[in-house]
Amino acid sequence: MSEMWINMGPQHPMTHGLWNLRVKIDGEMILDVDPEMGYLHRGIEKISEDRHYNEVVTLMDRCCYVAGFAWEHLYILASEGALHIQPPERAEYLRVLCDEFQRIGSHIMWYAAFVQDLGLMSPFLYGMRDRDLVLDLFQSYTGARMTYEYMRVGGVRSDLPPGFTDRARQVLDWLTQRYEEYDQLCLGSTIFRKRCDDLGTLKAADCVAHGVTGPMLRAAGMKRDLRRDRPYAVYPQLDFDVAVADGADVTARYLVRMEELRQSVRILRQVVDWLDRHPGPVMAEQLPRWLGAPYAPVGAEGYLLKRNFPKGVGFSSVEEPHGEAQAYVVNEGGEHPYRVKFRSPVFANISAARQYLVGYHVADIPPIMGSVDVCVGEVDR
């Protein structure tokens, strides 16, 4: 008996969360893989049906612990579509500020975890140190480091504190210097290059066939970024490039993420300058009472129906740090959403594991799966 199935997970450093990768091996060779998800299912979509529109935001932060803002933005965009509410422009810029800082935080977190998967410890420490600055910035205007609860239907919770933009610029300067160091540590190391080149190849056609999006798709040479292709918020007014690499391997995914870190800095400099020049309201002028943050009782159900609040459905798609996330919110006229559905990019990315794992060695699994950037909180929701 030369072939056997082994379980990598649900408790394994490779998984970065709680999921199980069943691997069929013959000696060192991977013959087949079978990803199993669902260990972290919390029923967020169902719980959302019993909450006020704004209260769902607290769940969105728990969807992905490194990209909470991206999920908040996703849900809020869909809800505003369903409720026919237009936020003020400053609130949209603030959301983009959150999104891009979150992308930096998420990619640095990915860098730290991925390089540690390869067995290198010091890049992990540098990555976590620099991510902490981003978290400090988040704390300075939301009050929390990971569960922000900042975005609201119709705007955001509060405006930036005084002096924020100066601090943000200093952090951006600091991060720009650190990116060079990251590249020296990884791309300058022959060990890293020998480990990662031509590993876990997933061509663009396979990506499209399996719904793989985000940095994995762009690493395969396809220039697909929702910020440019289906712009939301104020991205059309911002100047940035889509990072593309053509290698479709682990190194290409590294290059794409590093370029995205630099592009995020470029976007953030424009956003911070805009925020400096344009003070204004951060919450919509008129909101129905039960959409304000203090949820007073709204009275009998009959009154909601009598008031004839417009119904609607909202759909949004957001370029999350991991890929294309989508949300669908149905508003049947009540104080709670009637139905909420999310599409997680990481779910598709790890579902295609058979395509980029079979044929490599068992020891290649941690770098390959590390390059996918798995966040199980959003896979299972």
Added chain:
Amino acid sequence: MSEVEAKPKANENPILFVARPMATAARQFARSLVRPSTIVYPFERLEDPKFRGQVAVAPGKPIGLGEVWDNYRGVHALNIETCISCNLCAFSCPDLCIDMVTVPGGDPKHPKKCPQIDYGKCSYCGFCSDACPEGCLTMTTRYELSVTKRADMVYSPQRLNEVFRTRLPMSPIRLARPANEDSILLDPPLCIGCNACSRDCPTECITMLDIPKPEAKPGEKFPKRIWKEPVINDSDCVRCGTCISVCPKECLFWGTRK
């Protein structure tokens, strides 16, 4: 549009093989002696005055943003004296961890109720302090909460008031509210003039005014009611909705006043 440049050729020199990354690491180590990035937690704290006002990357300072600590959402502080028992914190809690319990100080008809928070359930979202119309429930920077019994995680109003008395820095974040908020409107034909809304209003902004009793036509029978109607003072109203929830006839509702 930027294409990421082609991958440089892997360096095959056996000495540079490991020397380059190690040089970066050594540079970092030397820098960390001048500018440490760690705060030795139980002995030093981020909220210490000596870390205040230091911007991220000033030379000779630890890396970090010391001046953001005041905004932290930690344990709540409750000022019992200014609490008006409006229930808004309990209504707005997504985790249902706030109970309104009676505290001494109210008159028998109006028992004073203040929030009691179960920190075993609390997710520190800050919705309650956003909702508080009087600013008496705020969040502080206290975050060390470990206890040995589950019952100790429930903070009574008196205990929250003790947190308030320690005068920790409180979160200066205030909610951005919509400019035109909905008001409470009355559906006059349904009202029976029962005075329940006026009696329970925490800000006493509802006055019962007499309304004229219409002349009865022959054969017509009026509903049995008191000939009074509530008039709501919008500037005093905190929009807590207590009147809506106590109204027996469901004749009060949210809406835009014309």
